[in-house]
Amino acid sequence: MTYQGRIQVRTKLGLVAVAVAAATAVTACSSAASSGGSGSGGDLSAPAASALDGKGETDITFWHAMTGTNGETLKKLTDQFNAANLGKIKVTLAFKNNYDDTLSAYKNSLKGGELPDLLQVYDVGTQFMIDSKATVPAQSFIDVDSYDVSGIQPNIAGYYSVGGKLNSMPFNTSMPLLYINKDAFTRAGLDPNKPPTTLDEIKADAEKLTVKDASGNTTQYGFGASLYGWFLEQWTAVANAAYCNPDNGRNGRATAANFATDNNVKLLTWWKSMVDQGLALKLDSDTKNGDSAFVAGKDAITLESTGSLGDFTKAGFQVGTGFYPKINASDTGGPIIGGASLWIVGKGKDDAHKRASWEFVKFLETKDSQATWHTSTGYFPVSKAALDTPVDKAWVASKPQFQTAITQLQSTKLTTATQGCLFGVMPQVRKAAENAMQAAVLQGKDPKQALTDAANSLSQPIKDYNDSVK
Amino acid sequence: MSRLNRPGKVTSTFTYVWLVVAAVVLLFPILLTVLGGFLPSIDLLRQPPNLLGHYTVDSYIGALQQTVVPLLPAFGNSLFVGLVIMLAHLVTSCLAAYALVFLRTPLRTPLFWLFMATIMVPYEAIVVPNALFIRSLGIGDSRFALVLPFLANGFGVFLLRQAFRQFPGELRDAATIDGCGHVRFLFTILLPGCRPAIAALAVWSFLQGWNMYFWPLIISSTNNSLNTLQTAVFALRSNDSADPGLLLAGITITLLPTLLLVLFGQRWLVRGFTAGAVK
């Protein structure tokens, strides 16, 4: 190439480079920032039943996280509803792997994607859903229809009400339970109808339940539970303490997580010693692993939601249930209601879709649906009348395990502690709690230090969240 | 054949012993995958799993019939991603490589180095801006979003440029003298003549698309119908962890295409991955 040619090329290169840089700088800023898409149409008001008239078939999508037996039951109920509303409403189920992913997906689709019509959000997502301002409060529909909410169990209604109003309709409500392998108890000479009620009792029973074979390998551990963050929240409530300050976020925004309490330290120390002494199976925070260990007979005592009862009864042994254990025998609180509720999306949705979602929600709340739901899954019925249906009564009479959660619910007083913590970043809080549990039980770190570190790691996310909601 | 080439008895025995032990260790998971789908979960949820239990196809039927994680649509999506990316890579790389080799492209050298530089950028490094960009375009829930960021590829350009440069110059000259234009030359002489490289790129690109996990995971999180086989496996595990029989049956179904490829297409595989890079 000649000298002149080379200069021409170099100038061209330079011009091109400048142009490219300028273009990318301009478009980089605009396209990245404009990722906050605005939904077109759809306000957050609740339409009356007439919204569906003359619209033909309205298709709605329901994002859920129900697995195994629970998923099958949900499908059964959905098919029932679709058959009864043929030509008017069609509900399509979309399984989202787990509660965390359901909420993450919702968050992502708020930025200009396809929002679902109805979604199932876990208890700790409540504050975030309120702050996201994209849903139609259940209360609005209740008012429009004059729906009778007195039929809902008061503890459940109380948990999901904020400022006296129901933002979402409770659907699969659960409490944690203690599960035991009755056959293993009998073999160990323990009374299978007297499950342990405190940590000390669990330890005493586990000593008799841990079975080793000839070469010293443990074939059955006394105790085994997943290091699930939900359990830490439960134990805090059982000790009648607040999980987050101030006031569990129920009287104004919470600003800090309250992890490093004496009770929690005692709990994690106990758990670690159980593992070290070979009485407890080492598990991570994935409840699926804990569940399969129990069903396979690897441990004789476990902790899980009452919603796992349906799957557990399919195990090859008799399953017994007991109240969620206390840390100290003197604890006065009780467990928090868990599970999830149904949120109707309003942003970007027309009246027909919003109304269709509400019709499906109402169907799921009827006493018959709730009776089916209760007897198949173990989640307890939201509707008081469901317990009086013949189906439910017969089932509970023959399988008393399905009654335990109800009795536990009815004997728990509704206080700020047992209402549970309301935090915009609750999912991250739960994850931080799990990190602390893993650090203490699996990595041998000092429990108090692990809990303090976890609580401190949350100060920036909490601050960021609260700042951005102002 | 010289005596030195056939191994002695001692070496042979050691070889066989080592290979059998390695086979047992490395291939047991495959045995479990295939057989596990034929066993009821009761037989699997024991230590060790009872592989001599009662064989049934119930789990396979269940896996195909279940509606929570539909496998056939997932297969369709994986096929879509693999084929679209394969075709897109072929087209963009062929054209770009042709321009770099046979056309008097201005800035040829800087352009080539630009293409080479993009090979060093793993897509995970830029997955966040790409995801936000795709969503801001409003197509985040369409099938197209599964493939859009991957339509062009620097490695493809590199591979085909190698092949084109090695194409005999005499054939090119002869074609020119015959009055053959660029386009005719490309399609009727060059491409047929570079079949091995094209085939190699096709195989490589298809597998790149088929095996992607990170990108489909985030795209399908907001739209279940965009699940590929890889993300469906994760969803299957989430739903059916209590039913290992169903889970393994489902996994075996998703592995059928690649299992067949490995069993019968080994030559293609080696060619696909080593072409142009290993001689």
Next chain:
Amino acid sequence: MSRDDPSTERDVSSVSTVGNAEFTASPPNGLVTAADSATVSQSVISRWNPRELALTVLFLAPAVVGLGAFVIFPLFQAVYLATMGSDILGNPTRFVGFQHFEELFTPDFGAVLARTAGFTLMVVVAGVVLPMALAVPLSQRLPGMRVFRTLFTLPFAYSASAASVVWLLMLNPAMSPVNWLLQLVGVTAPGWTTDSGWALVTVAGVTVWMVSGFNLLVLAAGLAGLDEQVLEAARIDGASGIRHFTGIVLPMISPSLFFVIVTTTLTALQSLGQPQVMTDGGPNGATSTLVYSIFNQAFHNNNSNYGLASAQGLVLLIVGVLLAAVQFGVIERRVHYR
């Protein structure tokens, strides 16, 4: 010298379709005179044949647009995003300056990098040594070797998620045949995914299993392509056993070896499926590699920390470039091409 050095490339474009024979001539030697510049300007004008230029642009456009829009452009975007914080819905709207970059210099992130390095090292070393240890015996002329080779390649059929789920079952305390075998010989199995010391090793092990099939295929092909005469000549000269292997065989298959090292490093660096499905980054972050961290910050656990994830992505880019520089600058020089 690498064969990709453009200075050695043959200029094929000198044969044009327009038939202007004068520019096949080389540039004039000596001083450029006025007469020369007449020729030069004429060739400059004729060089930009509109039809050919249009064809060039048309041919280059797809690749340039595709790579420009989705590889180059996002790099700039990532830098911009790294300076933004997200609101509760995840929209990157608050300018936070260097906060995210500061977060890259914390011990937590340092641990992430250390883990990634350890993970990659384990995967590459084991992922090359193991297949090699299989490929060498397989290259012998014994009956049944082909069957073995096909069998050992089977793990290649497994995707990251399939391999992770199957190995989760293989190592699940409830049904693990591995634990059962270990019990038989009196060893208590560790918590494969719950022991923070073992978790990363387990995830690395599964990755090694995944790549072993393909690596074996490439190495076996490389060994099969060795020149018999050279090998035999070496044997006659007295080389045998280890010496024969390291001195003769290894250099001869070094291209295959290098290829396997490069691809395995990339696979390890880009792994998301294994840490996500097997341990979800746990326990307590023990398997949180760089790619997992990007995924976690941006799309998981209800996070939408796009700014931090973008900053971490840039680190991944730097790591990738550095590794490429080391591999191609240092290791490739030792590769013995024929």
